[in-house]
Amino acid sequence: MTKKLPAWFKQQIPDAEVKGRIKLLGELNVNTVCSHAGCPNLSFCFKNLKFTFLILGDTCTRNCRFCGVGKSKGKKLTLDENEPNRVSQAVEMLNLKFAVITSVTRDDLADKGAAHFSRTIRMIRQKDKSTEVEALIPDFSGDITGLKCVIDSEPSILAHNLETVRRLYGDLRPEADYDSSLRILKEAKEINPSLITKSSLILGMGEAEDEVIYAMEDLRSSGCDILTLGQYLAPTEKHHPVAEFVEEEQFDEYRRLGLGFGFKEVLSGPKVRSSYQAEKVFQGLKNV
Ligand code: SF4
Numbered sequence: 001m002t003k004k005l006p007a008w009f010k011q012q013i014p015d016a017e018v019k020g021r022i023k024l025l026g027e028l029n030v031n032t033v034c035s036h037a038g039c040p041n042l043s044f045c046f047k048n049l050k051f052t053f054l055i056l057g058d059t060c061t062r063n064c065r066f067c068g069v070g071k072s073k074g075k076k077l078t079l080d081e082n083e084p085n086r087v088s089q090a091v092e093m094l095n096l097k098f099a100v101i102t103s104v105t106r107d108d109l110a111d112k113g114a115a116h117f118s119r120t121i122r123m124i125r126q127k128d129k130s131t132e133v134e135a136l137i138p139d140f141s142g143d144i145t146g147l148k149c150v151i152d153s154e155p156s157i158l159a160h161n162l163e164t165v166r167r168l169y170g171d172l173r174p175e176a177d178y179d180s181s182l183r184i185l186k187e188a189k190e191i192n193p194s195l196i197t198k199s200s201l202i203l204g205m206g207e208a209e210d211e212v213i214y215a216m217e218d219l220r221s222s223g224c225d226i227l228t229l230g231q232y233l234a235p236t237e238k239h240h241p242v243a244e245f246v247e248e249e250q251f252d253e254y255r256r257l258g259l260g261f262g263f264k265e266v267l268s269g270p271k272v273r274s275s276y277q278a279e280k281v282f283q284g285l286k287n288v
Contacts, residue, residue: 006245006270009233012043021046021094030083030090031058033102037068038235040271052100052136052275053087055120056113060104062175064163066205068235069104077108084116088123091131098156098279099124102136107175112138114146121153132156134198134278142180144187151191157226157282158188159198161274162219165211172205172240182222189223196264196285198226200274205232206243209250216258225264226281229254230272246270264288 014022025032031054034042045051059070059077091099101120106113121133135155140146151158166178185197199219201212212229219227229251234242251268258266265281 009040009270012047014043015047018043018046021049024093025051025090028086028090028093030086031055033069036070038233039273040233041273041276045276049094049096050100050275050279051090051094051096052102053090053120054102054104055083055087056103056106056109056116057083058104061107062105062173064176065172065240066163066202066232066234068239072108077106079106079109079113079116081116084120084123087120088127091124092127096131098132098134098282100134100136100275100278102275103138105138105175107141111149112140112143112146114140114143114149118149118153121150121155125154132279132282134159134275134282136161136198136274137184139176139181139184142177142183147184147187148191151188151195155195157196157198157278158185159200159226159274160184160188161200162215163200163202164205165201165207165215166218167211168205168207182218185219185224186222196225196282197223198228198274199224200228200230202232203229203246203251204242204244205240212254213257216254216261216263220261220263225285227258227263227266227268228272228274228276229258229266229268230274230276231270 033052033054036058059072061072063071124131133155134157135150136159137150162181164172169178188197232242255266255268264285
């Protein structure tokens with residue numbers, strides 16, 4: 001178990017091009033989880049025109065201990081009805097052929113934000129129906145009608161992150177439910193069996209190797225096609241501390257095991273995040 005910052009922990013300094021794209025998104029008043037969660041790949045992705053747009057505002061009603069996104073802590077939130085239009089404009093202006101849409105969790109909304117999520121996908125497609133969209137959804141508090149609403153807008157990939165192993169849910173994701181997250185992925189396949197589904201695990205938060213393998217098996221049992229595994233980095237000292245920097249060989253081993261369990265693709269590595277190389281993976285599966 002090593003705690004010294006590993007060699008890969010180097011972040012690219014944003015160059016003028018990246019800064020320009022950050023400025024454009026700011027001018028369009030469009031959020032990305034890349035910025036809000038302090039993703040280590042931001043410069044690389046923005047330079048290559050890869051963005052994960054954050055909708056339903058930038059403040060979450062939950063309080064996952066590993067997440068750098070702002071928390072409402074009971075404060076009343078609003079919903080900006082024009083946000084879907086702005087996100088679709090950003091996708092059009094950046095001429096993106098593939099866009100990842102994710103959101104904060106809005107337990108305060110009657111439909112948990114499902115209609116807003118669906119509208120965002122539809123507005124992107126209205127501008128260019130060939131745009132592929134990966135929808136990384138919250139659990140809509142297990143409400144399947146919300147899931148159906150998003151699936152009806154025909155995302156190219158339906159993603160929902162399990163994030164961590166069952167034992168750590170109580171500490172790290174107190175408002176979420178492990179089985180409910182698995183059910184979302186399972187139901188998605190039942191609603192549309194040809195829909196590609198995807199999930200993600202964050203490692204280095206105190207999980208044991210066998211627990212990771214159980215979680216991978218649980219995801220496969222829910223029909224999940226794509227899995228990403230990455231190293232946890234604490235957003236601040238107030239967040240859950242890094243328990244371990246998982247060795248790169250261990251990430252390779254998880255990939256080997258995952259492909260053996262039947263995942264169509266497994267991206268596994270310290271800097272991997274749930275939408276890292278998302279378009280490349282999607283195109284890879286499309287061409288199979
Ligand atoms: S639900 Fe998502 S956005 Fe909200 S705190 Fe948890 S991980 Fe962060």
